Each structure stands twice: as structure tokens, then as C-alpha cells.
Amino acid sequence: MAGLINAEPPANPDEYRNVMIFLESRNGxxxxxxxxxxxxxxxxxxxxxxxxxxxxxxxxxxxxxKQAGEYGxxxxxxxxxxxxxxxxxxxxxTLLSDLIGxxxxxxxxxxxxxxxxxxxxxxxxxSRTGVTADCTELDVDPNGRILQARRPTYGESxxxxxxxxxxxxxxxxxxxxxxxxPERNPNAKYESEIRKAKIKKEYLRKEIVDFKxxxxxxxxxxxxxxxxGLGLGKASGFKLIQELAxxxxxxxxxxxxxxxxxxxxxDHQVGQTGQSVRPxxxxxxxxxxxxxxxxxxxxxxxxxxxxxxxxxxxNGISDYIINAxxxxxxxxxxxxxxxxxxxxxxxxxxxxxxxKKEVKEKATEK
Amino acid sequence: MIEMALEIIVMIKQVPDSSEVVIxxxxxxxxxxxxxxxxxxxxxxxxxxxxxxxxxxxxxxxTVITMGPPFAESALLDCMxxxxxRGILVTDRAFxxxxxxxxxxxxxxxxxxxxxxxIIFAGEESTDSSTGHVGPGVAEFLGIEQAxxxxxxxxxxxxxxxxxxxxxxxxxxxxxxxxLITVLTNSxxxxxxxxxxxxxxxxxxxxxxxxxxxGLKPEWVGLKGSPTIVKSMKSIxxxxxxxxxxxxxxxDDFVNELVSKGILKLGGx
Numbered sequence: 001m002a003g004l005i006n007a008e009p010p011a012n013p014d015e016y017r018n019v020m021i022f023l024e025s026r027n028g029x030x031x032x033x034x035x036x037x038x039x040x041x042x043x044x045x046x047x048x049x050x051x052x053x054x055x056x057x058x059x060x061x062x063x064x065x066k067q068a069g070e071y072g073x074x075x076x077x078x079x080x081x082x083x084x085x086x087x088x089x090x091x092x093x094t095l096l097s098d099l100i101g102x103x104x105x106x107x108x109x110x111x112x113x114x115x116x117x118x119x120x121x122x123x124x125x126x127s128r129t130g131v132t133a134d135c136t137e138l139d140v141d142p143n144g145r146i147l148q149a150r151r152p153t154y155g156e157s158x159x160x161x162x163x164x165x166x167x168x169x170x171x172x173x174x175x176x177x178x179x180x181x182p183e184r185n186p187n188a189k190y191e192s193e194i195r196k197a198k199i200k201k202e203y204l205r206k207e208i209v210d211f212k213x214x215x216x217x218x219x220x221x222x223x224x225x226x227x228x229g230l231g232l233g234k235a236s237g238f239k240l241i242q243e244l245a246x247x248x249x250x251x252x253x254x255x256x257x258x259x260x261x262x263x264x265x266x267d268h269q270v271g272q273t274g275q276s277v278r279p280x281x282x283x284x285x286x287x288x289x290x291x292x293x294x295x296x297x298x299x300x301x302x303x304x305x306x307x308x309x310x311x312x313x314x315n316g317i318s319d320y321i322i323n324a325x326x327x328x329x330x331x332x333x334x335x336x337x338x339x340x341x342x343x344x345x346x347x348x349x350x351x352x353x354x355x356k357k358e359v360k361e362k363a364t365e366k
Numbered sequence: 367m368i369e370m371a372l373e374i375i376v377m378i379k380q381v382p383d384s385s386e387v388v389i390x391x392x393x394x395x396x397x398x399x400x401x402x403x404x405x406x407x408x409x410x411x412x413x414x415x416x417x418x419x420x421x422x423x424x425x426x427x428x429t430v431i432t433m434g435p436p437f438a439e440s441a442l443l444d445c446m447x448x449x450x451x452r453g454i455l456v457t458d459r460a461f462x463x464x465x466x467x468x469x470x471x472x473x474x475x476x477x478x479x480x481x482x483x484x485i486i487f488a489g490e491e492s493t494d495s496s497t498g499h500v501g502p503g504v505a506e507f508l509g510i511e512q513a514x515x516x517x518x519x520x521x522x523x524x525x526x527x528x529x530x531x532x533x534x535x536x537x538x539x540x541x542x543x544x545x546l547i548t549v550l551t552n553s554x555x556x557x558x559x560x561x562x563x564x565x566x567x568x569x570x571x572x573x574x575x576x577x578x579x580x581g582l583k584p585e586w587v588g589l590k591g592s593p594t595i596v597k598s599m600k601s602i603x604x605x606x607x608x609x610x611x612x613x614x615x616x617x618d619d620f621v622n623e624l625v626s627k628g629i630l631k632l633g634g635x
Contacts, residue, residue, distance in 0.1 A: 121502035130593030133497035336617035
């Protein structure tokens, strides 16, 4: 426990070397937000001739340690104990702080998930250092091996670069869905070590009495999203949204008011208090585009707005605007998509028929 | 169920109203001057959560604290008008420019001076900095358990229960007091103050503490006590969007455009 003590830089920051990442897991499986830090972490480490150290905690960690190595960590340390089966703040924070004390990493990255932030906040205080939250760009300045942690601020309009020059480790949490998961290489060379953890009873006072898994709608990795807003007018409007989504293999998103009204589950909510998404295509149906919603979707590669209001704020950031009633537009759009699909199928068929014919012809030539 | 007399502390922050903030079209920065100051939305939910526990355990005493400029008094009075018993403003020029570390330290020192407590509530994060680090940081300074990102919490048989909303599920935890809980935005509907309660809050007034009162060294707080610095800010260049228009009768053309530009891939891939 930290006690009421100030942040304090180490006497010799040069002692601190390498990039450490904390890999989150559930039921013995590494989660995506952790894997996403491997490429960026290893790029930073290698840039200054250091290594990337992956840290894994769990009940049994053998498979996860192997996975972390194959995804690109140079060194992996796993701690296992039945007490580490689920994430709990104090045992996790204690073990990770001990590892920081032992290995003295220059940089420590943790995913900006809810448990990741829960952990990072405490680690920063315990290590008497700074942490930059929710970064979307990370780099290291070889001069002094200073972490350049960049995060969107002021409603995603500005990118702030934050430095922690004297305190160590330099900490950041990485926003999920921004950095790509590297290719897994079964022949990767890495060093690994599995340690048995002993957790003091006093650290286990918080008990997890229940866990209800969510069939999550992970919109952050969706390629296409069709979202509905108040313009639907009624809960059943989401059926039409779903129909369009099914037609193109999209996920269903929603604006906050529709969620607040109970028209659809909160796990569909896009925006400041929901999920931040960046699909290839975002179709906004009956969404006016309040700042809080735009914040969560304006990084989408292509945006379509279907809205009766020509002055809807969302139109200002849309690539395509269909200024009409969504109940007229969506059925026509579905019909057009079906037609196009049939066309494409026909083309594909005639092409493959053509190829077959070619092959036959070649065969007869022989 | 046995009613308990609990000592609750709620940490709040005054922020510019995000529905009113104006983004400067040239610099892309937030024009805070134009916005009204309000209680950070998640902190309002935290205050409501504390009041709900008090509703069930009427002997409960709630103190709300904030670190901020003198005008943050209005946020504290607002909470008192909703039923909070005591308001403490911790204000000092030395606190200016604090990042999350010294902010947590200042609040933890304030709570230490208050003395006994069973539960500390805070919002999940503030809308103007969105880190979510201050609440759990305070728990670390004080060496207590925490439950972050909660949608509900209650006290039963002397234990504190909280429901944490995680990306992959809902986790219910049980903790021994003292502990800290961060509350999600929109997790409840905050009650309104009546005019009578507003007048009463004004009469009761708040307490104002300074750096001296909480016993921290000036170099430990504010900008001087902050490990991080903002090196630069640059506006995020957003993609130029054409806003090409289609009518409902041009859906075939529209789909053709999406497909030919590779924006929408239909089947087979």
C-alpha cells in the first residue's frame, strides 16, 4: 500500500530497461486487448535494443505463456495460483508491482479495458510514477528512451502527447481496437518462465460472488455496423435495422437514447459512454448525431446517414446522405443489395463456367 | 436486515458541461469558457448511489469532497441540497495543474483528515479528462479494496456488495468496509433537490480546507507533484467527408457505388 506519499523519480532511471506488457486473460485465454500491445510494445523495445517482456497471471498459465511467446514477446513470465484465476485488484497489483521492482522495466503497458485501468491506476501510485490513459499512439524517443504516449482528448478532437520524463516505469494504457494483433508464429524464439504465486490471505478479502458472462456484442472489431437512433420511433424499428445488418453481415449499433428507452441492450451502444467503433462502413439510421455519439463513431472509414432531417448533425461527417424516411429507404436498400448479390453470383458463376470451359478446351487440345 | 450507521464519502469534480462545450472550428480545441460548470455526470450517479444507501440506512452520514477552484462550492451545495450532510472544498493555488497522481494524493489526504469512513464513492471517470485513475489511485493511497465500473452497490450484513460491468460479463463482488467504489455514468437517475433543500444547503454551507489543513508538502501537489507533462497538443485532422446524396429511388446506384469502391463487399469473401 502506498500511504500518503508523493510521486518520486528513481535515483538512476537508466537502470530501468525493456518494455513490459500485462496480458489480460479470462478462463485461461489471452484477451485481444493484451495481444494488441505486442506489436507496438516490441517495436518500441527493439528500436532501443531492448526486449519485450509479457506478463501473464492465471490459474494455469502454460498455454498462455506459449501463446504470448508465439505472438512476439521476447520473454514471458507467468504466475500461477488458484487465487489468480480471476482478476482481483490487490493480488494482481501486488504481484505486478513486485515484478516491476525485480525487473525494473522502462515502460509498462496495460490494456485500457476496465480491469486494465483498475489495475494500472493502482500500479502507478504504488510505483510512485505517472500513467497516461487510453493511448492510441505509442512510440519511444531513443534519446533518453522516453515514452511518447499520445491520447485523444477534448472529445477526440485533439491528440495530446504526454511524457513522464523522470519517473519509472513510464506507464500507459492502450485503447482496445487500435493496435493490430500480430501474426502468431509457432516457430518464434522466446524465453519463458512459469512461477508459482503465493498470495497472502489478507490480499484476498474481495470475493467474487458471481460472474455472469455477457454474450458481448464486440462492436470495436466489427467490419460493418448498422446503427439505429430515436428516428426509429419505436423499439420494433430495430427489427428493420437487424434485417439490413443481416443482409450485409453487419453488427447492430444504437444511440444512447434508444438504449436508455430500453429499445435495445446497452451492449449495442455506440458513443462516449458506449463503445468506440471504427468499422469500414457505419450506416446511421435515424441518428441525429449528438457530440457524444459522434465521438464514438467518427473514426469510421465510411459513414452513411439515413435521416429525414437535412440538417442532422451527423450529415456533417457523412460520406453518403440519404435524406428520407428510413422506413422507406431501408427496405429499398435491402432490395438493391439482394439484387446486387444475385448479379455478383451470376457473374461469378459465368466466370467459373468460363474457366471450366477453358480447362475443358485445354484438356481436349492435349 | 440490520440497519447500519455508515460513514460515506463521495468524491466529486466540477467539469464544463459537455453538452455545451464548443469545439473551436479553427484550433479544434475545447472552448471551456463558453460552457457552464456542472457536476461531472458519473459523480452525480455516485452521489445518488450514496443517497440510496442512506435511504435504507437513515443513520448514515454522507460527506462530499472536491478538489477545485473556489467556484466549485456550487457543486458541493448542489449535492447537499439532494441530501448530503457535509461538503468540503479543498482548494489551494498549489493544487493547480495536478495530474492524476497528486489529485489522488490530495483527496486521500483530505479523507485521512476527515477520519473514519466505511465507503468512498466516486464517478467512473470525469468527462474532461477521462482517465478513471483518480478513484482507484485514492484506494491505493489509503490501502483499501476497490470495485470499479459498478452499476449497483448495496450493504448487507455489514458487507459491501457491488456489481461491476465488464466487457465480457457482470461481476458481483463482496468486500469488507472500508472500501472504494467507482460508479458508472447513467447507472441510476439522480434525484433533484427541492427549493426548500436548496435553501437549507445554503444555510448549512460548506467547509473550505487548504493545503495546510491536509498536511501535504507544497512540492507534492499540483503541477510540481505531477509525474507527467503534456508535451504537445495537435488537432486530429479528420477525414474530409463528401456527403454525396442519394434518393430512396437511387438505391441500386448507391449499392453499386459502395461495391465498386470496395466499401461494401457482398458475399464470397
